[in-house]
Amino acid sequence: MIADSLNRTRFESSGGDNEETNGKKAWIPTLIIFVMVIVPFFAVLNGDLFDIYFYQGYGFLLNCIGIVFSILSFILQQGFRVQGSCFRMLIYMVFTLLYCAFSALVAHSGLRYIGVVLNTMGTVVLLSYCKISKNMVSIISLCLAISALYCVVTVKGYYNTQISGDSVNSNYLALFGVVIMVYGNIFLSYFTKNKNRFNEMIRFLICAVSFYVIWECKSRGAFLAWLFFIISVYVLPAKWFRNKRTITVMAFVIAVIGVLFTYLYVTRISMTIGTFMGKSTATRMRLWSYFWNIISENPLNMIFGYGTHSELREVFGYGLHNIYIGIWYDVGLIGLLIFVFFIIMTLREAFNEQGEVSDTQIYAIIGFLSFMISDFFAITFTGPLVIWNYMLLGMVNRYKLDESKIILRWKK
Numbered sequence: 001m002i003a004d005s006l007n008r009t010r011f012e013s014s015g016g017d018n019e020e021t022n023g024k025k026a027w028i029p030t031l032i033i034f035v036m037v038i039v040p041f042f043a044v045l046n047g048d049l050f051d052i053y054f055y056q057g058y059g060f061l062l063n064c065i066g067i068v069f070s071i072l073s074f075i076l077q078q079g080f081r082v083q084g085s086c087f088r089m090l091i092y093m094v095f096t097l098l099y100c101a102f103s104a105l106v107a108h109s110g111l112r113y114i115g116v117v118l119n120t121m122g123t124v125v126l127l128s129y130c131k132i133s134k135n136m137v138s139i140i141s142l143c144l145a146i147s148a149l150y151c152v153v154t155v156k157g158y159y160n161t162q163i164s165g166d167s168v169n170s171n172y173l174a175l176f177g178v179v180i181m182v183y184g185n186i187f188l189s190y191f192t193k194n195k196n197r198f199n200e201m202i203r204f205l206i207c208a209v210s211f212y213v214i215w216e217c218k219s220r221g222a223f224l225a226w227l228f229f230i231i232s233v234y235v236l237p238a239k240w241f242r243n244k245r246t247i248t249v250m251a252f253v254i255a256v257i258g259v260l261f262t263y264l265y266v267t268r269i270s271m272t273i274g275t276f277m278g279k280s281t282a283t284r285m286r287l288w289s290y291f292w293n294i295i296s297e298n299p300l301n302m303i304f305g306y307g308t309h310s311e312l313r314e315v316f317g318y319g320l321h322n323i324y325i326g327i328w329y330d331v332g333l334i335g336l337l338i339f340v341f342f343i344i345m346t347l348r349e350a351f352n353e354q355g356e357v358s359d360t361q362i363y364a365i366i367g368f369l370s371f372m373i374s375d376f377f378a379i380t381f382t383g384p385l386v387i388w389n390y391m392l393l394g395m396v397n398r399y400k401l402d403e404s405k406i407i408l409r410w411k412k
Contacts (some may be wrong), residue, residue, distance in 0.1 A: 241362045
């Protein structure tokens with residue numbers, strides 16, 4: 001398997017280009033989104049900025065406003081003529097917005113998930129169908145490199161610093177460690193055409209830096225994501241990630257395991273593991289036990305959710321630390337299925353008519369699946385940092401495929 005891994009195998013693409021679908025006039029939306037992607041790079045490394053950006057909710061509000069303006073500018077720049085597949089994605093997003101409003105009405109709760117849908121689905125749709133300049137990618141890469149270096153210098157003993165004083169939650173910094181690895185590999189694939197020993201050494205260094213950050217932060221979800229990425233790139237056969245059906249099954253299975261894992265942990269795993277990576281799992285035990293005790297009490301709430309203004313936040317003060325049961329609890333089982341189907345539908349769009357994808361697309365797909373793994377322990381789904389995940393999902397779209405460079409299409 002190692003001999004046939006993504007690290008060894010190069011894929012050629014014979015897919016054509018559809019000029020009508022690449023949003024050639026729409027560049028303002030991606031500029032806004034890329035700004036919103038850059039800000040968390042630095043916010044997650046500074047306690048005061050992170051407190052304003054995340055804990056006080058300004059980042060979430062900023063992202064919602066940014067996506068609204070991005071969608072409006074996209075429609076205006078396209079002259080109110082949107083390509084068919086893009087129109088279907090926008091309709092799906094509107095349908096999800098209406099469902100979230102209906103769910104909130106049933107649960108007598110807040111409308112926060114309308115903002116969540118805008119932040120996630122809006123990012124994916126716009127990046128899938130808008131023009132992305134190479135300069136934007138270069139700036140993102142530079143910001144990532146600078147913040148990564150700062151993180152490496154300052155992360156030593158970060159978890160101990162966090163529990164003894166006031167600082168950013170180490171889980172968020174560990175998620176940034178995953179970002180370093182995922183985006184680093186994608187950008188390296190984008191900027192370099194040829195595979196050689198030097199590039200592979202850089203990949204190894206990026207993964208090592210990522211592991212160092214994650215280990216210092218003692219984050220279980222980030223560690224699982226790191227492990228999944230390494231196994232996918234260096235061990236599993238690369239042909240698995242060229243197969244549309246396999247990717248579909250993998251995404252669905254990860255989501256299902258994300259739900260079942262919490263149940264198995266409450267009923268089985270917690271009996272044998274009290275701590276992991278030197279970190280107590282008691283908080284997850286309380287939260288996940290609460291979810292499984294309450295989710296089936298009322299069939300209506302099981303289907304449509306309890307909403308974001310429920311007893312959960314009053315008792316614990318935060319979400320369920322698992323995105324999958326978190327979505328289920330807030331907007332119901334139907335809402336969870338809607339989100340999972342959106343993910344699968346978008347991943348399948350990465351493949352061209354011949355069922356082919358480029359190296360860079362594969363790295364983006366594996367990166368997004370890795371983020372799905374980290375979501376097993378995620379603190380929140382509704383915050384601004386989630387844009388890191390869904391930017392990747394927008395980058396895998398098949399209409400960004402550039403046959404000449406075997407990379408995603410980033411137009412100047």
